[in-house]
Amino acid sequence: xxxxxxxxxxxxxxxxxxxxxxxxxxENSEVTVVINGNLxxxxxxxxxxxxxxxxxxxxxxxxxxxxxxxxxxxxxxxDTAENATTxxxxxxPCF
Numbered sequence: 261x262x263x264x265x266x267x268x269x270x271x272x273x274x275x276x277x278x279x280x281x282x283x284x285x286x287e288n289s290e291v292t293v294v295i296n297g298n299l300x301x302x303x304x305x306x307x308x309x310x311x312x313x314x315x316x317x318x319x320x321x322x323x324x325x326x327x328x329x330x331x332x333x334x335x336x337x338x339d340t341a342e343n344a345t346t347x348x349x350x351x352x353p354c355f
Contacts, residue, residue, distance in 0.1 A: 265331070268331040269293065269328065269331060271331075272324070272327045272328045272331050273291050273293055273328065275324070275327070276291050276306070276320075276321075276324030276325075276327070276328070277289060277290070277291045279320050279323075279324060280306070280317070280320055280321070280324075283316055283317055283320045284317060288307075289306075289307060290305075290306075290307040291305075291306050291307075291324075292305040292306075292307075306321050306324070306325075
């Protein structure tokens with residue numbers, strides 16, 4: 261992952277955080293990215309900050325994940341269920 265990819269990742273994560281905050285009308289939403297020592301994105305954890313996960317929140321998360329994966333040109337593997345209460349976790353292997 262080069263500096264341009266990292267910048268794009270930061271922008272997309274920030275957009276997702278903002279979209280989630282607006283969607284749930286809460287500042288408690290959180291987007292965490294894990295990058296390993298080789299600057300590879302290894303995990304993305306999303307906590308919407310809402311008591312109940314609605315279809316709108318799931319849609320917002322899925323759009324954000326799609327944008328992040330497009331920015332990094334990686335495939336997304338979801339490790340979650342649609343009815344998860346607060347966390348969606350995605351592992352994004354870098355090729």
